Amino acid sequence: xxxxxxxxxxxxxxxxxxxxxxxxxxxxxxxxxxxxxxxxxxxxxxxxxxxxxxxxxxxxxxxxxxxxxxxxxxxxxxxxxxxxxxxxxxxxxxxxxxxxxxxxxxxxxx
Amino acid sequence: xxxxxxxxxxxxxxxxxxxxxxxxxxxxxxxxxxxxxxxxxxxxxxxxxxxxxxxxxxxxxxxxxxxxxxxxxxxxxxxxxxxxxxxxxxxxxxxxxxxxxxxxxxxxxxxxxxxx
Numbered sequence: 701x702x703x704x705x706x707x708x709x710x711x712x713x714x715x716x717x718x719x720x721x722x723x724x725x726x727x728x729x730x731x732x733x734x735x736x737x738x739x740x741x742x743x744x745x746x747x748x749x750x751x752x753x754x755x756x757x758x759x760x761x762x763x764x765x766x767x768x769x770x771x772x773x774x775x776x777x778x779x780x781x782x783x784x785x786x787x788x789x790x791x792x793x794x795x796x797x798x799x800x801x802x803x804x805x806x807x808x809x810x
Numbered sequence: 811x812x813x814x815x816x817x818x819x820x821x822x823x824x825x826x827x828x829x830x831x832x833x834x835x836x837x838x839x840x841x842x843x844x845x846x847x848x849x850x851x852x853x854x855x856x857x858x859x860x861x862x863x864x865x866x867x868x869x870x871x872x873x874x875x876x877x878x879x880x881x882x883x884x885x886x887x888x889x890x891x892x893x894x895x896x897x898x899x900x901x902x903x904x905x906x907x908x909x910x911x912x913x914x915x916x917x918x919x920x921x922x923x924x925x926x
Contacts, residue, residue: 704852743901743917744853787852797843797866798915800852 701726703799706788710805717778721804723771723788730799732791733764735773737784738803744787747773775806783808814918816902822924823892830888831921835904842885843915844877845901846870853901859885892925899923 706723713719721735733750748755750762750771761774771788788801815834823829835842840861845853856875857867861882871877874892879885889896899922903915 741922743919745917746915789852797855797858800854802850802852 702801703727703792704788704790704801706786706801707804709785709803710807712807712809713778715778715780715808715810719775719778719806721773721775721786721788721806723773723801725769725771725788725790725799727790727792727799728769730769730790730792733762733771734789734798735760735762735771736787736789736800738787739784747786778806778808780808780810782806814902814904814916816900816918816921818921819919820922820924822926825894825925826891828888828890829892829923830886831900831902831923832884832886833902833918834884835902836916837883839904839906839916840882841905842879843903843905844885844887845903847899847901847920848897856887856900889923892923894925897923897925 704725711719735747736744737747738744748757748762750764752764754763759776763772775782783806785803785805787803789798792799817832821829842859844856846856847853855868856871857877858865859879862879874890877887899920901920902918905915
């Protein structure tokens, strides 16, 4: 079993739709959680950190369920520019090494 | 430019040759990481430096791979006797260390290696 698992994708959704990404992690000692965005042939860029209380940044909402070892990312009112691969990232418990999911590709269609 | 820079952006090499990549982190960041990413996968951890000390190496880092950060600033990653399986994007990232929670890395644009 992979340490971080994401929906395989791709997700094809119309512009303006709401899309949700799911991620599970296996290491219960994990302490920090992130969502990164990666455009084609570019480096990953931090989208948002994920906190136990849940957090929101504009159209993006991230949630963490420690009991279920589950992380989610919700994008509301999706834009064409949201098309990218979204990577779920988990700290391995040692505060420096991050474990990455394989990513879920999102394609927003006009 | 205050970001993480990597050089070269692209490298094509023949199997069996040695290659070296360079990473210049954000100047105030004391932690530096090397990752490898293949198509359709997330980045895989290779190694990590805190200042000039190499504190962890993944088992992915075979004896053909070596990384250095001699003065705690820039880092180099060398691959000896390259194999076709080494073809990937090599990503460097840096972050601030300390007791604060990690707020994620800043990545460089990567070096794309193609071994032919």
